[in-house]
Amino acid sequence: MANWQLYGNVEFNEGRVILTPAPSISEKDSQQITNGAVWSKNKISSASFSLQLTFRSVGAFGFTGAGLSLWLLDQDPGSDISNFGGPSQFSGLQILLDANEQDLGPVFRVYVNDGSRKINLAQDYLGAYTYSFQDSQVPSTLKLGYENRKLKITCDNKLLFETDSINLDPYLKNMRVGISAASLRDVKKAEQFEILMFKFFDKVIESLKVEASETLVAKHHELEQRQARQAQLAEDNKRTRERQSSRSAPVPPRPESAEYDLLAGLDEVKTILTHQTAPQVLQKQLFDVTKSIKMMNEKNSVYNTQMEKSYDTLLKQTEELNAKYEALRQLITRQNQLLELVDERFVTFNSYFQGQSQKHESINDKLKQLQEFYAKGSRPSDYESEFESKLNKFMSAVRLIMMPVLVLLIIMTLLVYKLRNDIKHAKVL
Numbered sequence: 001m002a003n004w005q006l007y008g009n010v011e012f013n014e015g016r017v018i019l020t021p022a023p024s025i026s027e028k029d030s031q032q033i034t035n036g037a038v039w040s041k042n043k044i045s046s047a048s049f050s051l052q053l054t055f056r057s058v059g060a061f062g063f064t065g066a067g068l069s070l071w072l073l074d075q076d077p078g079s080d081i082s083n084f085g086g087p088s089q090f091s092g093l094q095i096l097l098d099a100n101e102q103d104l105g106p107v108f109r110v111y112v113n114d115g116s117r118k119i120n121l122a123q124d125y126l127g128a129y130t131y132s133f134q135d136s137q138v139p140s141t142l143k144l145g146y147e148n149r150k151l152k153i154t155c156d157n158k159l160l161f162e163t164d165s166i167n168l169d170p171y172l173k174n175m176r177v178g179i180s181a182a183s184l185r186d187v188k189k190a191e192q193f194e195i196l197m198f199k200f201f202d203k204v205i206e207s208l209k210v211e212a213s214e215t216l217v218a219k220h221h222e223l224e225q226r227q228a229r230q231a232q233l234a235e236d237n238k239r240t241r242e243r244q245s246s247r248s249a250p251v252p253p254r255p256e257s258a259e260y261d262l263l264a265g266l267d268e269v270k271t272i273l274t275h276q277t278a279p280q281v282l283q284k285q286l287f288d289v290t291k292s293i294k295m296m297n298e299k300n301s302v303y304n305t306q307m308e309k310s311y312d313t314l315l316k317q318t319e320e321l322n323a324k325y326e327a328l329r330q331l332i333t334r335q336n337q338l339l340e341l342v343d344e345r346f347v348t349f350n351s352y353f354q355g356q357s358q359k360h361e362s363i364n365d366k367l368k369q370l371q372e373f374y375a376k377g378s379r380p381s382d383y384e385s386e387f388e389s390k391l392n393k394f395m396s397a398v399r400l401i402m403m404p405v406l407v408l409l410i411i412m413t414l415l416v417y418k419l420r421n422d423i424k425h426a427k428v429l
Contacts, residue, residue, distance in 0.1 A: 003040060003041050003042055004038045004039065004040055004041065005038065005039045005040075005041060006036075006037075006038055007035075007036070007037040007038070007039070007077075007081075007085075007180075008034075008035040008036040008037055008081070008085065009021055009034050009035060009036045010036040010037070010038065011036075015196075016194045016195065016196055017038060017194065017195040018036070018192060018193070018194050018195075019036030019037065019038075019068070019085070019179070019180070019181035019193045019194070019195065020034045020035070020036050020066065020181045020182065020183040020190070020191065020192055020193050021034065021036075021192060022058075022059050022183075022187075022190040022191075022192040023185050023186070023187055023190055024187075032184075032185040033182055033183070033184060033185065034182065034183050034184070034185045034190070035081050035085045035180070035181070035182045036085060036180065036181055036182075036193075037077065037081070037085045037086065037178060037179065037180035037181070038178065038179050038180075038195070039071075039077055039176055039177070039178040040176050040177045040178065043173075043174055043175060043176055044072075044172055044175040044176070044177065045172070045173070046172075046202040046203070047147070047148075047169070047172060048145075048146060048147035048148070048202075048203055048204050049145070049146060049200065049201060049202055049203070049204070050143065050144065050145045050146075050200070050201040050203065050204050050205045050208055051070070051142075051143065051144045051145075051177065051198075051199070051200055051201075052141060052142070052143050052197070052198070052199040052200075052201075053070060053141070053142045053143075053144075053179065053195070053197075053198050054139050054140070054141045054142075054195070054196040054197040054198070055068065055139065055140060055142065055193065055194060055195055055196065056136065056137070056138075056139040056140065056193075056194045056196060057097075057133055057134050057135065057136065057191050057192070057193055057194075058135060058136070058137065058191075058192050058194070059135060059183075059190050059191045059192045060134070060135065060188065060189045060190055060191050061099075061134045061135040062099060062134070063099060063100055063102070064099065064100070064134075064183065064184065064189045064190070064191050065100060065183070065184050065189065066084075066098065066100075066181070066182060066183035066184065066189075066190070066191035066193070067084035067096055067097060067098030067100065067181065067182060068084065068096075068097045068098070068179070068180075068181040068193045069083070069084050069085065069086050069094055069095065069096050069097070069178075069179070069180050069181070070094070070095040070142065070144070070177075070178075070179055071086055071090070071092065071093070071094055071095075071176075071177065071178035071179070071180065072092045072093040072094075072168065072171070072175050072176075072177060073087075073090050073091060073092035073093075073171070073175065073176055073178065074091050074092055074170075074171035074172075074173070074174040074175050074176075075090065075091055075092070075115070075174070075176075076176070077176075077178060077180075081180070081182070083119065083121070084096065084098070084180060084181060084182040085180030085181050085182045086178065086180040088118045088119055089113070089115060089117065089118045089119070090113050090115060090119070091113060091114055091115030091171065092112075092113070092168075092171050092175065093110070093111070093112055093166075093168065093171075094110075094111040094112075094113070094119070095108065095109070095110055095111075095142070095144070095153065096108070096109045096110075096111065096121065096125075097131075097133060099134055101122065104128060104130065105130055105132075106130065106131060106132050106133055106134055107128050107129065107130050107131065108128065108129045108131055108153070108155065108160050108161070109121070109125040109127070109128045110125060110126045110127045110128075110153065110161050111124055111125055111126065112126060112166055126161075126163070126166075127160075127161040127163070129160040129161065131155060131158075131160065133155075134191065139196050140155055140156055141155065141156055142154075142155045143155070143205075143207065143208055144208070145204040145205065145208025145209070146168055146204070147203075147204045147209075149164055149165070149166065149167045149168075149169070150162075150163070150164045151163055151164075151166045151168070152208050152209075154207070154208065157207070177200070179195060179198070181193040335423060335426055338423065339420070339423045339424070342416070342419060342420060342423065343420070345416075346416050346420065349412065349413075349416065350413075353409050353413065356405070356409070360402055360406075363398065367391075367395055367398070370391065371391065
């Protein structure tokens with residue numbers, strides 16, 4: 001794509017140039033337009049040439065509001081993208097593929113404009129040819145050849161348009177080639193136009209040479225004949241009623257006027273039925289229903305997959321919770337057993353501590369009694385002072401021994417009390 005300029009929302013994917021990328025299913029429906037275009041940097045300089053475009057339209061079907069155009073212009077495209085990604089007022093040739101009119105359906109149309117006015121897509125086409133190109137996985141190949149004022153267009157080797165009445169020679173000095181497309185950014189109506197291949201030849205290839213016996217301008221003859229017949233019937237009815245109203249006495253209708261009225265009524269009924277049951281309408285309705293069913297099936301499949309994954313996840317989480325509950329139950333059981341054992345040891349230690357306290361009090365009482373006994377002076381002073389000295393030493397030794405024991409007992413009591421409270425708190429949790 002080195003010799004091409006890109007505009008709009010163009011994307012590359014696996015060798016394809018996607019002019020109108022389809023929105024994802026998660027995006028909300030919107031009436032915004034997706035535009036994309038590629039324009040050649042080089043200009044056509046040869047008097048005869050051929051173009052070959054391989055494209056594909058996938059996505060929606062029917063009246064989608066989308067279209068693809070092949071351009072041959074002697075001007076820059078400019079900023080106007082109102083004509084399916086290209087200008088509505090141009091000087092050159094436009095080949096439009098769309099399906100936005102009920103009477104025509106999917107159709108190729110050819111337009112030539114000198115740049116003096118905006119083109120009217122519904123009326124100004126030189127030729128039109130019905131061709132089903134929408135929602136096809138098989139690409140279509142459009143070929144165009146021009147030489148000596150003779151233009152020929154085919155698609156998949158079927159003749160679409162051929163004439164010797166178009167003169168592109170004045171535009172060839174500055175003619176640029178472009179491909180543009182536009183589509184609704186709507187999941188249900190989006191048409192994704194893809195360019196798979198584009199070739200340019202500076203001569204007319206054999207399959208596109210125009211023969212004098214084949215010169216024609218392709219049109220929708222059936223549509224034109226029906227419109228002409230309706231106009232003729234309406235004019236005949238008008239003249240018949242004017243003749244009847246000009247006479248003073250009522251005159252029974254002549255057979256031809258009755259025939260005209262009958263034909264007009266039948267044609268109106270046919271037109272109504274055609275509009276109501278046109279193949280394009282039925283195909284569109286069938287396509288919409290099929291598309292809706294397909295989308296519902298895809299969504300249902302996605303929901304089922306998500307539900308299965310959610311169920312498996314929930315089942316795993318339930319198993320994990322059961323395992324954690326069982327482990328917690330076993331831990332609580334062990335904590336209860338440990339708490340009971342600590343209670344028993346605390347009771348035993350408390351009993352032992354009380355016994356030691358009582359023994360300590362008994363020793364203190366006896367020491368006090370001995371001190372009081374020797375303090376009364378029943379012995380000589382020398383002996384008494386020596387004995388008191390020994391007694392004081394003994395009491396100091398006893399105190400040195402008993403004080404650490406008391407401190408150790410107090411510390412053990414506090415630790416056991418704190419451990420008991422922690423175990424009870426863990427059991428509550």
